[in-house]
Amino acid sequence: MKYISSKITLEFMADSCTGCGRCVEVCPHGVFAMEGDRAVLKARDRCMECGACARNCDYGALKVNAGVGCASAIITGMIRGTEPSCDCGSSGTACCG
Amino acid sequence: MKENIMEILGPLKTENPSSLILPRKNSCCSSPAPVSDAPSSCGSGEDAPSWTRGLHQSPVGPLLIVSNALTFIDLFHHFRARTSAYRMNLAVKPGLYASGNPVAESDVLVTANYKLSLDALRKNISGLDAWILVLDTAGINVWCAAGKGTFGTDELVKRISLAGLDKCVKHRRIIVPQLGAPGVSSGDVKRRTGFTVYFGPVEAADIKKYISQGYRADDRMRKVKFGVMDRLILTPMELNSIIRKLPWYLLFVMVFSGLTTEGVLFGKALTLGCPLTVAALAAIISGALITPVLLPLVPFRSFAVKGWIWGAASMAGLYFFTDIFIGLENVMLAAVMICFPLLSSYLALQFTGATTFTNISGVRREMRFALPVYIAGLAVSSVLLIIYKTMELINS
Numbered sequence: 001m002k003y004i005s006s007k008i009t010l011e012f013m014a015d016s017c018t019g020c021g022r023c024v025e026v027c028p029h030g031v032f033a034m035e036g037d038r039a040v041l042k043a044r045d046r047c048m049e050c051g052a053c054a055r056n057c058d059y060g061a062l063k064v065n066a067g068v069g070c071a072s073a074i075i076t077g078m079i080r081g082t083e084p085s086c087d088c089g090s091s092g093t094a095c096c097g
Numbered sequence: 098m099k100e101n102i103m104e105i106l107g108p109l110k111t112e113n114p115s116s117l118i119l120p121r122k123n124s125c126c127s128s129p130a131p132v133s134d135a136p137s138s139c140g141s142g143e144d145a146p147s148w149t150r151g152l153h154q155s156p157v158g159p160l161l162i163v164s165n166a167l168t169f170i171d172l173f174h175h176f177r178a179r180t181s182a183y184r185m186n187l188a189v190k191p192g193l194y195a196s197g198n199p200v201a202e203s204d205v206l207v208t209a210n211y212k213l214s215l216d217a218l219r220k221n222i223s224g225l226d227a228w229i230l231v232l233d234t235a236g237i238n239v240w241c242a243a244g245k246g247t248f249g250t251d252e253l254v255k256r257i258s259l260a261g262l263d264k265c266v267k268h269r270r271i272i273v274p275q276l277g278a279p280g281v282s283s284g285d286v287k288r289r290t291g292f293t294v295y296f297g298p299v300e301a302a303d304i305k306k307y308i309s310q311g312y313r314a315d316d317r318m319r320k321v322k323f324g325v326m327d328r329l330i331l332t333p334m335e336l337n338s339i340i341r342k343l344p345w346y347l348l349f350v351m352v353f354s355g356l357t358t359e360g361v362l363f364g365k366a367l368t369l370g371c372p373l374t375v376a377a378l379a380a381i382i383s384g385a386l387i388t389p390v391l392l393p394l395v396p397f398r399s400f401a402v403k404g405w406i407w408g409a410a411s412m413a414g415l416y417f418f419t420d421i422f423i424g425l426e427n428v429m430l431a432a433v434m435i436c437f438p439l440l441s442s443y444l445a446l447q448f449t450g451a452t453t454f455t456n457i458s459g460v461r462r463e464m465r466f467a468l469p470v471y472i473a474g475l476a477v478s479s480v481l482l483i484i485y486k487t488m489e490l491i492n493s
Contacts, residue, residue: 002398028453049457055280066244068244069455
């Protein structure tokens with residue numbers, strides 16, 4: 001299954017890549033692959049913008065506006081005038097199980 | 098959440114009485130290093146949780162040993178967590194636990210303090226001697242908490258130090274679930290604690306294999322799957338929350354349908370109320386059950402479009418194959434046909450948050466299109482209802 005991919009914000013700066021392989025390891029959708037001694041974008045359109053790769057790239061080769069692809073979080077954010085928020089309960093705890 | 102933990106504390110399950118070193122009532126206070134930094138609740142008679150089976154004597158004091166078998170109580174928790182807001186009560190105490198009989202060379206497995214996360218871990222590591230480090234994620238699962246940052250670098254660094262992990266193990270490896278990676282920077286953890294983060298597999302079921310392969314995950318173990326059962330199990334939550342709102346809708350329908358110049362008439366309320374109720378239920382099932390379960394069947398990527406298609410199909414089905422809409426005025430029929438496919442679409446859009454593959458930029462994009470359509474549809478339907486009622490009241 002693929003989702004709308006036209007707005008995905010993932011950016012890969014190949015020049016900064018050292019080929020450590022962390023991004024290949026942490027991506028849950030196989031967006032990256034190792035090719036020779038560097039990572040390559042193999043399936044950018046499968047990116048869910050979770051941010052795992054960027055957070056774990058020690059060389060700043062990856063950039064993504066990470067967030068949770070959740071409509072209610074975005075609506076909650078709109079109502080409160082904040083960033084998208086998963087906190088649907090007043091107690092400030094989970095809505096996602 | 099701390100108070101709620103008490104609700105799930107059951108009697109200590111003594112599968113292995115020989116491992117009981119301390120009397121149960123004192124299990125946490127006689128330890129020089131409590132399992133968390135939370136204020137000790139000793140004296141209030143806190144029992145060990147039902148999912149533990151005694152104490153392990155570690156270099157940092159006695160630690161609760163998790164049971165590797167799930168009990169009926171655990172399964173009951175899972176059922177309630179999937180169907181209601183009960184999951185909010187399923188936080189476990191953060192801190193260090195033992196599985197089996199861990200020693201200085203044993204691996205450290207990190208998880209969230211959501212009981213379903215811990216359950217998934219402990220039932221899959223039977224026979225493995227390991228340390229379990231439970232992070233405080235406010236009772237939220239690893240992936241969601243990582244997205245929010247509560248399952249994150251700071252919390253992990255803090256727990257490593259609070260637990261005195263460096264005294265428990267000689268090595269400097271910690272196995273963090275791969276889905277914790279959006280919150281945990283392996284580089285920062287290494288710099289701040291000296292521990293090297295090994296990102297384990299997505300599924301807890303693969304952990305033993307991951308370790309036996311020398312901390313290597315196959316490509317298969319690295320990918321998130323989202324099969325039909327994964328989707329089905331997530332639907333009761335949404336269905337439950339929308340069905341709770343149904344009485345208000347029914348009240349509105351009954352009053353609206355039965356409203357005459359003579360007051361609200363029950364007989365009239367049923368004639369129009371029945372089709373409107375059936376249509377609403379069909380829309381709910383289309384958007385919150387059929388769309389998620391049959392997600393790949395409609396080729397469009399937009400959830401709003403998928404949901405609208407199933408909603409429109411269900412209205413068409415009711416129109417052509419049942420006589421439930423027979424007798425509806427055209428104005429009312431138009432309102433039904435506009436409003437309910439959009440309700441189905443809206444509910445389907447809500448499911449984006451439960452999926453494993455939607456990206457926030459895409460959700461924003463489809464919302465920019467869908468929200469104005471929903472608002473317009475609601476406005477048009479309301480106008481049609483007013484026209485319908487006005488005509489009816491004038492004609493009577």
